[in-house]
Amino acid sequence: MGGGWTAQHTLQRTMWLANGLLWPSYWFWQGAVATGVWVIAHECGHGAFSNSEALNDAVGLFFHSLLLVPYYSWKHSHRRHHQHTGSAELDEVFVPPVQPAGTKQPWYQHNPVYRIGHILFQQVLGWPLYLLFNVSGHSYKSWANHFNPYSPIFTKRERIEVLISDLALVAVAAGLALLGRSFGFVWLLKTYLIPYIVVNHWLVRRGWRLALMIAFLQHTHHASHSPHLLSFVARNHQLQLPTSRNSVPTAARTQVLGSYYAEDRRNVFQALWQEVGTCAHVAPDVDGPEDVYWFQSQ
Numbered sequence: 001m002g003g004g005w006t007a008q009h010t011l012q013r014t015m016w017l018a019n020g021l022l023w024p025s026y027w028f029w030q031g032a033v034a035t036g037v038w039v040i041a042h043e044c045g046h047g048a049f050s051n052s053e054a055l056n057d058a059v060g061l062f063f064h065s066l067l068l069v070p071y072y073s074w075k076h077s078h079r080r081h082h083q084h085t086g087s088a089e090l091d092e093v094f095v096p097p098v099q100p101a102g103t104k105q106p107w108y109q110h111n112p113v114y115r116i117g118h119i120l121f122q123q124v125l126g127w128p129l130y131l132l133f134n135v136s137g138h139s140y141k142s143w144a145n146h147f148n149p150y151s152p153i154f155t156k157r158e159r160i161e162v163l164i165s166d167l168a169l170v171a172v173a174a175g176l177a178l179l180g181r182s183f184g185f186v187w188l189l190k191t192y193l194i195p196y197i198v199v200n201h202w203l204v205r206r207g208w209r210l211a212l213m214i215a216f217l218q219h220t221h222h223a224s225h226s227p228h229l230l231s232f233v234a235r236n237h238q239l240q241l242p243t244s245r246n247s248v249p250t251a252a253r254t255q256v257l258g259s260y261y262a263e264d265r266r267n268v269f270q271a272l273w274q275e276v277g278t279c280a281h282v283a284p285d286v287d288g289p290e291d292v293y294w295f296q297s298q
C-alpha cells in the first residue's frame with residue numbers, strides 16, 4: 001500500500017515536472033531555434049545566404065516550407081516591402097491607416113484590456129492572417145493572399161514559383177498529418193504546433209533582433225520614423241557583405257549611418273506594449289508637409 005502510494009506520488013511529481021516545466025521550456029527553446037532557421041530562410045530570399053541563387057532558393061524553400069511559409073511567394077512580396085518600406089501607397093505590409101492631420105488616437109487605444117487582446121491576436125494570428133487575407137497589407141483591388149498564383153500580389157512571371165511554394169507546403173502538411181495519425185494530435189500540438197506559434201509570435205514583433213515581434217517593432221518605433229528607411233538602407237547594404245548581416249558589429253553600422261543610427265534598448269515586450277498603445281494610425285503634422293506621415297502618440 002505504502003509503496004503504491006509512494007510510486008503514484010512520484011509519478012504525479014514527474015508528470016507535473018514534465019507538463020509544467022519541461023514542455024514549456026521545450027516550446028521556448030524550440031521556438032527560438034526555429035526562429036533562427038526562419039531567419040536563415042529569409043536571408044535566402046534576399047540572396048544573402050550564398051552566392052548561388054539556386055542554393056539560396058533550395059535552402060530557403062526547404063526551411064521555410066518546414067515552417068509553413070510559402071517561400072517564393074513571400075520572397076517576392078517581401079522584396080517589394082524592402083523596396084517601398086514606409087510608403088503609405090506602395091509598401092506591402094504593416095501599412096498603417098492614414099488619417100487627416102490632427103486626428104487623435106481612438107479612446108480605447110490605451111485601455112489595458114484592449115492592448116492585451118490586440119497583442120494576443122496579433123502575435124498568434126497576425127502572420128497567418130497576413131498570408132491568407134493580406135491583413136495589414138497593401139490595398140489591392142481583389143482578394144490578395146500568398147497561396148494563390150493569380151493573387152494580385154504577384155506578377156505573371158512569379159506565378160509558377162507561387163505554385164511551387166504551395167506544392168512544398170502540401171508535402172509538409174501531408175507529413176504533419178501522417179505524424180499526427182501515428183502519434184496523435186496532442187503529440188503534434190506539443191511537438192510542432194506550439195513551437196510554430198512561438199516562431200510566428202517572434203516574427204510579428206517587428207524589431208530585427210527577434211523576427212512579427214521582429215517585424216512589428218521595426219515598423220512602429222518612434223525613433224525609427226525618419227531613420228527607418230535608413231535602417232533598411234543599412235540592412236540592404238549589409239546584405240552585400242559576405243557574412244550574415246546580423247553579425248556586422250554595431251560600431252561598423254554606426255560608422256556608416258552616423259547620427260541616423262538608432263537603437264532601441266527597451267525590453268522587447270515593453271516596447272510591444274507601448275507601441276501597440278500608440279501606433280494606431282499615421283497622419284501628417286498640422287503644419288508639416290502633407291506627404292510625410294507620423295504615428296500619433298495622442
Ligand SMILES: [Zn+2]
Nearest residue numbers: 042046078082
Ligand atoms: Zn527582409
